[in-house]
Amino acid sequence: MVTIADVAERAGVSITTVSHVLSGKRPVARATQERIAGIIKELGFRPNELARNLRMQRTQSVALIIPDITNPYYPMLARGLQDALADNRYHTFLYNTDNSPEQETEVITDVLRRQVDGIVVASLRPIAGNVQEFMEEHIPFVSIGVSVEHPLVDQVSTDDEEGAAAATRYLLQQGYRSIGIIGGMLGMVTSNLRLDGYKKALAEAGVPFRPALFVEGDFTRLGGRQAMQHLLQRSERPTALFCANDLMAIGALDVAREQHIHIPEDIAIVGYDDIDAASFVTPALTTILNPAYEMGKAAGELLLERMQQTYDGPRRQIVISHQLIRRQSA
Amino acid sequence: MVTIADVAERAGVSITTVSHVLSGKRPVARATQERIAGIIKELGFRPNELARNLRMQRTQSVALIIPDITNPYYPMLARGLQDALADNRYHTFLYNTDNSPEQETEVITDVLRRQVDGIVVASLRPIAGNVQEFMEEHIPFVSIGVSVEHPLVDQVSTDDEEGAAAATRYLLQQGYRSIGIIGGMLGMVTSNLRLDGYKKALAEAGVPFRPALFVEGDFTRLGGRQAMQHLLQRSERPTALFCANDLMAIGALDVAREQHIHIPEDIAIVGYDDIDAASFVTPALTTILNPAYEMGKAAGELLLERMQQTYDGPRRQIVISHQLIRRQSA
DNA sequence: CTTGACATGCAAATCGTTTTGGGTTATGCT
């Protein structure tokens, strides 16, 4: 490996001088500059960032910690974050936790050892581990989706409750009164919020909530199938259906197709998330856009401000709005 | 920040001793061990990996360089790679190049400065920049999809030509003789291979290749739509169609639906890649599975062997097989 | 009592940078 010392020696100057032509922090004679630049090229000198980072006490890198990059929601989020950071030459470590609290804490302590400049974690449940302990390092930290009880942890989330309410209101406006819901696992933050929104919209319209129209799903396509089958076996069949995510809505669509139930004529369906598949499916799914890219980007911006010390006040909470995407299924 | 020196001082021993209890490289008295362990916990000491990496001349990190994590093919690849590496505690940097050669070389030099232990790049076209120069560092490097002319660069790819041939043969076996093709951008490695495979299968069956049945697409859904429209306007309408990727096949499906052309009765369609959407669409798409996860995993394994010096021979080339996924569209 | 082996711990060099407090010249001004 060719080091700055090699360059200095070859140029007959001190290490300091080479460093200065590299950083421009102090003036260096024009001639020296050019000579050194030439030698750097000739030797193929590549500054060792490790040494640099150690000395400068920053790494220009952040950690993105998510459940699973394979879940179609996260690539967009990742891209949003990276786009926000790339301009400022931050590099990104990617970690999958598979939604396991143990992995989550392990990863977090790992990245702290690595001295990343910032951390963003997207989690489905309250963040594991002793956040207080992590935060004693005062490291910029933003949480996506779930809230963290710490005065310095910024947060970005969507208005899931409002989104679910909007979906439900949309169905109500079309005159439906018997509106079923396939929810997510009870206890998960997102599931609860979306269920709450549904109930809220119902209440606004003076339509009573009917437990018989609720089925708990698990956010998978298969779970959606099963939930739909249960729902159809019950005595009262809804005329419209809100699914707490698109995958379950697609599962419901599968069942409908098999049982020759026409969508939206027999049952109108609206999903949540607006994953790619929502537009691929027939009938194309009416759904609520969950702005993953925007969230990632917002997270990146919050992080940047803290990393560059242009902000160091108390925690901020950014809420990115949902958006109703009208397609054929409702 | 609490350093190893703080721990040592508090314990009344030397830095060396603390380091030894941490690494176990030399024996330390049981009592001392426990005392130090206690102090480490008490102080919340987290070894600084930066310093460690600098000293040890390795970072336990690799760079994954891809065109765009948002493209549904890459998350799987990323996950495969990470799963292969995670067991050995390697961390992953993620980079998107947006398929730009400039970005690609910039990223590569960046990660070399960062002293990553290994690099894997998936590119759509021959890797940009002077690979020879990168490689003078002898850094483990694996290329996914495209070949790199360097004796030390390992490579993993799919048998795209065979896959395309298999798709075409499948249609031929079903008796189709007028088989169209919507290809990718000419010049891209993948496009060429898939076109070649199509031609090859045709030739085997003694069916002449007809330029009138070929349209160039661009691997997008919209491109697929347009290509399909062109194809349908031509004098000879094919009875079957091979699309060089699923997105274009889905675009073709869109057009068919609009024009009330029944799939597969009027035209049988087979795609390529088996992205998630292929199973969402109606009729579900018959396609060739492009084993992204397996490729990432294989890449990870090749890299590992080189990083851990369990292999240091000449370049290896691993080819992961395609697989025909029969669904409704053909 | 000597000797060797082992257990235990330390000091100092090292990894490759950045940064700071000078030291020399050359230059401009009075």
Place this chain on the structure above:
DNA sequence: AGCATAACCCAAAACGATTTGCATGTCAAG
């Protein structure tokens, strides 16, 4: 000429770990 100022460069101290050669103490065997 005298003197401040600027331009240019250097030596050495960080940053926080690992590693190596050596010193000391203890104990059992001869």
